[in-house]
Amino acid sequence: MVATRKLVTVIPGDGVGPECVRSAQQLVQAAGARIEWEERAAGASVFKQGIASGVPPETIESVSKTRCVLKGPLETPVGFGEKSANVTLRKLFETYGNIRPVRELPGVVTPYSGRGIDLVVVRENVEDLYAGIEHMQTPGVAQCLKLISRKGCEKIVRLAFELAVAEGRKRVHCATKSNIMKLTEGLLKRTFEQIAPEYPGIEAQHIIIDNCAHQLVKKPEQFDVIVTTNMNGDIISDLTSALVGGLGFAPSANVGNEVAIFEAVHGSAPKYAGKNVINPTAVILSAVLMLRHLGEFEAAGKIENAVLVTLEQGKVLTGDVVGYDRGVSTSAFTEAVLANLGRTSQRWRVREYRPIKLPTSDPAPDTVKPHSRRVVGVDVFIESALTPDALGKSLEEIAQDCPVRLKMISNRGTKVYPSVGAITDCVDHWRCRFVLRPNVPELSETHLGWLLHQIGLKHTWMHVEKLPEFDGAAGFTKAQGED
Ligand code: NAP
Numbered sequence: 001m002v003a004t005r006k007l008v009t010v011i012p013g014d015g016v017g018p019e020c021v022r023s024a025q026q027l028v029q030a031a032g033a034r035i036e037w038e039e040r041a042a043g044a045s046v047f048k049q050g051i052a053s054g055v056p057p058e059t060i061e062s063v064s065k066t067r068c069v070l071k072g073p074l075e076t077p078v079g080f081g082e083k084s085a086n087v088t089l090r091k092l093f094e095t096y097g098n099i100r101p102v103r104e105l106p107g108v109v110t111p112y113s114g115r116g117i118d119l120v121v122v123r124e125n126v127e128d129l130y131a132g133i134e135h136m137q138t139p140g141v142a143q144c145l146k147l148i149s150r151k152g153c154e155k156i157v158r159l160a161f162e163l164a165v166a167e168g169r170k171r172v173h174c175a176t177k178s179n180i181m182k183l184t185e186g187l188l189k190r191t192f193e194q195i196a197p198e199y200p201g202i203e204a205q206h207i208i209i210d211n212c213a214h215q216l217v218k219k220p221e222q223f224d225v226i227v228t229t230n231m232n233g234d235i236i237s238d239l240t241s242a243l244v245g246g247l248g249f250a251p252s253a254n255v256g257n258e259v260a261i262f263e264a265v266h267g268s269a270p271k272y273a274g275k276n277v278i279n280p281t282a283v284i285l286s287a288v289l290m291l292r293h294l295g296e297f298e299a300a301g302k303i304e305n306a307v308l309v310t311l312e313q314g315k316v317l318t319g320d321v322v323g324y325d326r327g328v329s330t331s332a333f334t335e336a337v338l339a340n341l342g343r344t345s346q347r348w349r350v351r352e353y354r355p356i357k358l359p360t361s362d363p364a365p366d367t368v369k370p371h372s373r374r375v376v377g378v379d380v381f382i383e384s385a386l387t388p389d390a391l392g393k394s395l396e397e398i399a400q401d402c403p404v405r406l407k408m409i410s411n412r413g414t415k416v417y418p419s420v421g422a423i424t425d426c427v428d429h430w431r432c433r434f435v436l437r438p439n440v441p442e443l444s445e446t447h448l449g450w451l452l453h454q455i456g457l458k459h460t461w462m463h464v465e466k467l468p469e470f471d472g473a474a475g476f477t478k479a480q481g482e483d
Pocket of ligand 1: 016072073074075076077086246247248249263264265266267268269270271278279280281282320
């Protein structure tokens with residue numbers, strides 16, 4: 001019986017993408033994996049056609065069908081205009097987990113060689129600042145919303161523990177900035193602490209992200225699996241790849257319950273595009289992750305071993321390892337790996353892998369139901385050229401007949417009214433916090449509407465945040481200097 005071939009969408013990508021992806025495809029075929037490719041476009045060429053998302057309908061249709069993608073890097077316009085096509089692809093297909101393994105490799109000499117680095121960064125992939133919800137609050141003040149959901153935290157934490165189980169790993173660190181962002185980053189920490197007891201065989205530890213960066217440089221071998229939020233994970237996974245030789249060696253998998261996208265951590269490295277000098281290992285190892293995801297364990301092990309043997313032999317290395325004046329071409333390196341297919345590294349063990357049990361979650365919107373809730377005030381954000389004192393007096397006067405009173409005004413998070421004697425360099429963007437007067441049970445919609453209307457008659461407000469209490473706990477944080 002002829003085994004069925006699995007269809008995979010291949011996106012060659014921009015810059016060095018096509019060179020690296022070609023190498024990976026050659027190896028996948030030569031290793032005997034039962035894969036068929038469907039090539040589609042995304043990124044720069046698509047932006048040029050005027051498609052602002054960078055991802056055309058044919059690509060979306062292909063990914064929806066194949067549910068598996070091998071992708072080269074895509075260029076992202078910086079700071080204006082179009083969205084990142086990478087982030088669009090990850091978010092359209094809810095690939096919520098970004099798995100970035102980093103392992104010391106033979107023949108790739110770094111200051112860390114011999115220390116046995118073998119870790120995986122599991123980065124939340126669709127939430128956080130990468131939700132990309134940004135607004136100019138005033139002509140001179142920009143804001144980006146950092147959205148973290150309980151459902152998102154639960155999925156990424158479970159994925160990290162399940163990956164540890166599948167790969168026989170012993171420890172999971174959760175790295176957050178919960179000491180500062182108690183509600184957003186704190187939600188990941190709290191979720192981690194709730195879920196960890198379900199995995200008694202795995203050591204669970206929280207670490208503050210800045211110390212994690214410090215420890216990764218100082219003693220990286222202490223880490224096994226690190227689970228973290230999107231932005232933290234983006235940064236520390238570039239750091240971890242540098243520990244083992246750089247971005248040329250860093251593969252990644254974007255996984256979700258429906259679709260998985262495999263790609264290098266690196267970008268399109270435009271200065272090397274078309275020169276046939278780039279290191280294709282990161283994309284090759286991403287294809288190895290893809291093969292394991294598709295259950296093609298034998299072909300995956302064959303390619304990983306061939307890469308290890310090639311590096312171990314140390315004869316055919318690319319410019320990022322030995323300098324671009326001495327390095328071999330991308331195609332020569334690929335030929336060497338192809339020639340080593342079937343050989344097994346004697347010194348470097350390929351880890352035993354089992355399929356990861358992906359956490360399942362209800363596709364319906366997650367609704368967390370507290371026993372009690374009430375609105376205990378409101379933050380009104382106002383654009384004003386007044387001094388804090390003048391603005392404060394004006395708002396106190398406006399609210400004098402309202403069930404809420406002005407408690408304080410802050411500027412970029414620091415209380416400036418009533419003055420605490422701080423030296424704050426103010427901008428024209430003020431958070432004005434109104435709280436319930438004594439014996440008022442809750443701020444009603446009617447009173448909120450009235451207050452906003454009155455403020456709007458004298459000032460320019462640009463956004464409003466209700467101050468909720470869930471089960472008696474404040475669902476908002478205090479300003480610096482607020483009692
Ligand atoms: P980059 O493309 O990752 O390149 C940064 C540097 O990393 C290169 O100059 C090179 O270092 C090294 N490098 C990257 N890939 C390598 C490889 N395969 N072999 C050897 N060295 C490699 O980052 P960037 O220049 O910041 O970004 C360029 C574009 O890619 C941007 O448009 C960005 O948005 C996009 N990007 C896409 C993705 C993605 O598709 N997932 C990810 C990141 C960035 P040396 O200069 O030291 O030789």
